[in-house]
Amino acid sequence: MIEMRIHGRGGQGTVIGGALLAKALLNEGKYVSYFPEFGAERRGSPVRTFLRIDEEIIYLKQQIYEPDIVVVMDSTVGMKNVISGLKSGGQLIINSPKSAVEFQELGPFKITTVDATRIAMKHRIGSLSAPIVNTTMIGVIAGVLGFPFEAISAVIRDKFKSDDKNLASAQEAYYKVAAQE
DSSP, X not given: OEEEEEEEETTSOHHHHHHHHHHHHHHTTOEEEEEEEESSOSTTSEEEEEEEEESSOOOOOSOOSSOSXXXXXXXXXXXXXXTTTOOTTOEEEEEOSSOGGGGGGGOSOEEEEEOHHHXXXXXXXXXXXXXXXXXXXXXXXXXXXXXXXHHHHHHHHHHHTTOTHHHHHHHHHHHHHHHHO
């Protein structure tokens, strides 16, 4: 079983992004358990989503305290707090213009960074003052996990219909990760 915790802020699309990722994994034949956690529903407040992925039915229905993967939609959420419990050798995926090397002091993790904010702004997702990075980060996660882009493109097309900017953003991020590998 792979356990993933996604950290973001209200208004970044963390909850919808997690749901789209869960749906894409279901479409790929995986068993998935997904649920969000958030306090006050307001822009900027901390949001977490929990995602379990397995080849068998998942019965566990609790928060994830020792994830295999931590995704950080906004690196201003406090990196020390969000990596709490991340397994040694686990995957840390960060939306940041900084390189992975600049985060090495956080611990013995496999680190992937992509400037999802820049990509979302380039494709005009959200506004310049509040870009929405969810579909961009889904592209990053899919690239890191190594599952086909077609899996996420299908759910993005279904959700956003003829609005291709989310699809283009996810695709750019997906292939940016592939180029880093």
